[in-house]
Amino acid sequence: MKTFKLVPVFLLLILASCSTVSVYSDYDKNVDFAPYKTYAFFKPGIDKVEISDLDKRRILRAIDDQMQAKGFTKSENPDLLVNIFTKSREQVDVNQFNAGWGYGWGYGWNPYMMYGYGGQTTVSTSTQGTLYIDLIDAKKKEMIWQGEGIGTLTKNVDKKDEKVAEFVTKILAQYPPVKK
DSSP states (O other): OHHHHHHHHHHHHHHHHHSOOEEEEEEOTTOOOTTOOEEEEOHHHHHTOOSOHHHHHHHHHHHHHHHHHTTOEEOSSOSEEEEEEEEEEEEEEEEEEEOOSOOSOOOOOOHHHHTTTTEEEEEEEEEEEEEEEEEEETTTTEEEEEEEEEEEOOOOHHHHHHHHHHHHHHHHTTOSOOOO
């Protein structure tokens, strides 16, 4: 009976792990983040990012939304400059499932596995993307905070806005840093 109660929890954990974005951040511990109230995008850096203009606009809109939700205002004379950088790589997953006949655990040779009976191998690919958001002190021209989000990207146009928003929201949730 206990097994059946654990199955829904296990499935929930599997589903949650499939849709997550892992986030990390780093910052200058000597910086007081309280005075920063305005921001602008660092156009020279953003122009160098090698992604489509559509994806750039998605990311910048999501950053705008999050910065404004945090009380920041966009300015021609900003306290912070926001820059982005992206990386991606193809990830190949190979899953092998062998469902043979028999009972118990042990070692041995199964002639049926040689001929494809009871075994199945699946190969799938996905694109793993990394988004970096850099916050630069506009006066000193020094990076003061960097957030990084890593997750699976989608080619589905209907879900791209949602995925980008998830990346940006989770990354910027770590700003301003909480000093310990």
